[in-house]
Amino acid sequence: MTTFYVPLNRTSGIPLHRQIYDGCRRAIVEGMLRPGQRVPSTRALAQELDVSRQPVLTAYEQLLHEGYLEGRTGSGTFVSAALPDDLLRSETPQAERTPGIAPRRARQSASGDRKADGLGPFRMSLPALDRFPHTIWSRLVARHAHALSHAQMAYGDAAGLLSLRGAIAEHLRTARAVNCEAEQILIVSGSQAALRLVAAVLLERGQRVAVEEPCYPGARAGLGAGGAELVAVPVDDEGICVSSLNKLGRKIRAAYVTPSHQYPLGMSMSAARRFALLDWSLSQNSWLVEDDYDSEYRYVSRPLGALQGMDTHQRVVYIGTFSKVLFPAVRVGYLVVPPLLWERFVQAREAFDLFSPTLYQLALAEFLREGHFSRHLRRMRGVYLERRNALLAGLARHCADHLTVYNADAGLHVAVLLSRDANDTDVVQRMAQRGLTATALSSCYSGAGRRSGLLLGFGGSSERRLLHATGVLGEVLRDSA
Numbered sequence: 001m002t003t004f005y006v007p008l009n010r011t012s013g014i015p016l017h018r019q020i021y022d023g024c025r026r027a028i029v030e031g032m033l034r035p036g037q038r039v040p041s042t043r044a045l046a047q048e049l050d051v052s053r054q055p056v057l058t059a060y061e062q063l064l065h066e067g068y069l070e071g072r073t074g075s076g077t078f079v080s081a082a083l084p085d086d087l088l089r090s091e092t093p094q095a096e097r098t099p100g101i102a103p104r105r106a107r108q109s110a111s112g113d114r115k116a117d118g119l120g121p122f123r124m125s126l127p128a129l130d131r132f133p134h135t136i137w138s139r140l141v142a143r144h145a146h147a148l149s150h151a152q153m154a155y156g157d158a159a160g161l162l163s164l165r166g167a168i169a170e171h172l173r174t175a176r177a178v179n180c181e182a183e184q185i186l187i188v189s190g191s192q193a194a195l196r197l198v199a200a201v202l203l204e205r206g207q208r209v210a211v212e213e214p215c216y217p218g219a220r221a222g223l224g225a226g227g228a229e230l231v232a233v234p235v236d237d238e239g240i241c242v243s244s245l246n247k248l249g250r251k252i253r254a255a256y257v258t259p260s261h262q263y264p265l266g267m268s269m270s271a272a273r274r275f276a277l278l279d280w281s282l283s284q285n286s287w288l289v290e291d292d293y294d295s296e297y298r299y300v301s302r303p304l305g306a307l308q309g310m311d312t313h314q315r316v317v318y319i320g321t322f323s324k325v326l327f328p329a330v331r332v333g334y335l336v337v338p339p340l341l342w343e344r345f346v347q348a349r350e351a352f353d354l355f356s357p358t359l360y361q362l363a364l365a366e367f368l369r370e371g372h373f374s375r376h377l378r379r380m381r382g383v384y385l386e387r388r389n390a391l392l393a394g395l396a397r398h399c400a401d402h403l404t405v406y407n408a409d410a411g412l413h414v415a416v417l418l419s420r421d422a423n424d425t426d427v428v429q430r431m432a433q434r435g436l437t438a439t440a441l442s443s444c445y446s447g448a449g450r451r452s453g454l455l456l457g458f459g460g461s462s463e464r465r466l467l468h469a470t471g472v473l474g475e476v477l478r479d480s481a
């Protein structure tokens with residue numbers, strides 16, 4: 001149990017509940033109480049402060065209401081795992097009412113690097129965890145945990161649970177125009193694991209794999225893990241430059257692409273480029289690896305179908321994930337594997353770590369089957385549209401002199417370009433000092449000709465928080481100019 005000091009002045013005229021509220025809040029802001037820590041019960045704190053229970057109850061209620069504390073049924077009251085927005089606010093009314101507290105700095109010096117909690121505004125790849133239907137999900141997980149049979153507790157199928165594979169296949173056929181059956185779906189622990197599998201099955205040491213330039217760094221790490229040679233191929237407004245691919249000469253075994261939402265720049269691959277790419281793979285007898293990591297969210301037109309669905313020659317290995325549409329820690333992703341490669345993929349998957357945890361597969365299959373997944377997706381499209389619009393409005397208001405929005409059509413992040421001479425890594429470091437967790441665009445390049453810019457995730461932050469964060473970003477950019 002955490003104890004902390006709440007100074008009370010009984011002659012100040014300030015109500016006791018207000019003083020208790022201020023003291024608790026200060027303890028949280030200054031890091032004496034850390035996210036996830038349990039706080040004393042109202043009864044224990046009242047006893048310790050020698051006051052009646054009522055002012056403590058009132059103070060806790062307010063802290064719960066503002067998101068500083070969270071209650072967990074049956075186990076007590078805790079400091080919220082996710083920081084409330086106001087902690088990032090330098091001019092909040094509460095901060096004004098609490099002299100001597102500089103919320104942002106105090107919190108950082110107390111807990112060290114804000115990035116460590118991974119939840120600062122602009123954090124990439126973070127969905128709206130606050131909007132996840134926890135109650136439904138926990139009910140499903142609990143139900144399956146209770147009912148787990150001996151067979152389900154034993155070793156599972158390397159390919160994954162057939163009920164889950166069937167539900168995913170149905171979703172992919174209708175929502176993503178993927179041409180697939182349950183028998184082609186291989187469940188893995190997220191797209192990163194899928195990329196490692198692709199490397200293990202398709203890429204021998206020294207063989208060449210084309211990757212987009214700029215590219216998702218995790219793809220480079222995963223595909224190159226077995227010693228394959230990575231060949232960076234530039235992208236233009238239509239996606240990977242097939243003319244450059246054609247000029248590469250010596251055999252390219254596979255090409256990694258993000259056609260629905262190029263990572264990191266954000267554009268989608270044109271239909272003409274998709275056909276050219278499919279022609280290239282056929283003529284070269286090469287594989288295409290399609291990473292469809294966040295294609296469900298598109299704000300300017302209907303979601304585009306997957307490249308895999310346009311492929312009539314079974315050259316595409318398709319990768320999807322639940323990290324963005326549910327939450328990253330669920331660690332469930334999947335591949336749609338061309339029949340010719342199926343046996344090799346299953347064997348390699350088994351060699352890695354046998355199979356994915358059965359309990360989450362059971363819960364997820366039901367989450368899809370009962371319609372919670374499609375409902376969640378529909379709701380989240382509206383939420384993300386509003387978050388993206390708030391980010392764009394904030395950028396226009398606070399940062400327009402220092403950056404240009406490159407693409408904001410889809411996904412959970414916006415790519416912005418800085419002036420050519422701006423050092424984006426330096427800007428990202430300065431942002432981190434102010435509690436913002438952005439990614440430097442230049443970090444996604446492997447060769448010369450790096451563009452300077454920022455990747456600003458908006459999925460994991462409320463509109464209010466994003467608006468405020470763009471104000472801070474504006475200050476950072478002005479200071480760095």
Ligand SMILES: Cc1ncc(COP(=O)(O)O)c(C=O)c1O
Pocket residue numbers: 124125189190191192193216218258263291293320321322323328332333
């Ligand atoms: C383009 C891309 N591919 C793959 C991944 C990895 O996702 P997962 O959590 O499923 O491993 C990410 C994560 O952000 C991503 O941005």
